[in-house]
Amino acid sequence: xxxxxxxxxxxxxxxxxxxxxxxxxxxxxxxxxxxxxxxxxxxxxxxxxxxxxxxxxxxxxxxxxxxxxxxxxxxxxxxxxxxxxxxxxxxxxxxxxxxxxxxxxxxxxxxxxxxxxxxxxxxxxxxxxxxxxxxxxxxxxxxxxxxxxxxxxxxxxxxxxxxxxxxxxxxxxxxx
Numbered sequence: 001x002x003x004x005x006x007x008x009x010x011x012x013x014x015x016x017x018x019x020x021x022x023x024x025x026x027x028x029x030x031x032x033x034x035x036x037x038x039x040x041x042x043x044x045x046x047x048x049x050x051x052x053x054x055x056x057x058x059x060x061x062x063x064x065x066x067x068x069x070x071x072x073x074x075x076x077x078x079x080x081x082x083x084x085x086x087x088x089x090x091x092x093x094x095x096x097x098x099x100x101x102x103x104x105x106x107x108x109x110x111x112x113x114x115x116x117x118x119x120x121x122x123x124x125x126x127x128x129x130x131x132x133x134x135x136x137x138x139x140x141x142x143x144x145x146x147x148x149x150x151x152x153x154x155x156x157x158x159x160x161x162x163x164x165x166x167x168x169x170x171x172x173x174x175x176x
Contacts, residue, residue, distance in 0.1 A: 004061070004064055005045070005046065005061075005064075006040050006041075006043060006045075006064070007040040007041050007064050007067055007068065009041070010037075014071075015041070017072050018034050018037055018038050018041070018072070019038070021034035021072060021075065022034045022035055022038065027076075027077070029077065030076060030077075032053060033063050033067075033075040034072075034075055035053065036053060036060050036063050036064070037063065037064065037067050037075070039052065040060070040064050046060040046061050046064070063075070086129075086130060087128060087138055090126065091122065091126050091128055092142055094125050094126050095118065095139070095142075095144060096144060098113070098118060098121055098122065098125070099113060099118070099146045103117070106121070108121075113146050115132045115135055115136050115139075116132045118135060118146070119131075119132045119135045122135075
């Protein structure tokens with residue numbers, strides 16, 4: 001492979017495309033890479049560009065090479081390898097279905113979902129095991145909310161006693 005020291009002389013439409021990427025691209029890394037190409041077009045050397053940008057000479061040269069091979073799309077990040085997403089659309093559907101139903105209706109002896117309980121239920125349903133902490137983040141990412149009920153003992157209170165205690169509390173507040 002022949003070493004490319006400078007980007008080719010950019011045509012006017014290519015230059016406009018680079019300028020647009022510098023000014024408006026949503027990803028900062030692409031804007032920086034577009035600046036590298038613009039500086040190379042102005043015949044700055046790779047070591048000069050590297051000093052200006054704060055990266056290595058090899059990084060500049062690889063970006064120039066990518067631009068020469070792929071054009072403006074070469075400045076975008078490439079997909080990275082890694083673990084595939086375990087939770088797919090089916091998982092999201094099962095999660096929403098579980099949250100919409102009461103646990104006793106699904107055969108559980110508890111009446112309130114927790115992240116840990118949801119995680120175990122979904123593992124049985126889908127075969128996908130997510131850590132409870134990741135499930136919590138996953139739910140936030142997909143705007144899935146479950147609410148733990150606030151326990152209220154008002155049904156066990158005597159209305160007359162409650163009123164007497166409120167009056168006593170008001171009296172105590174005034175006397176202090």
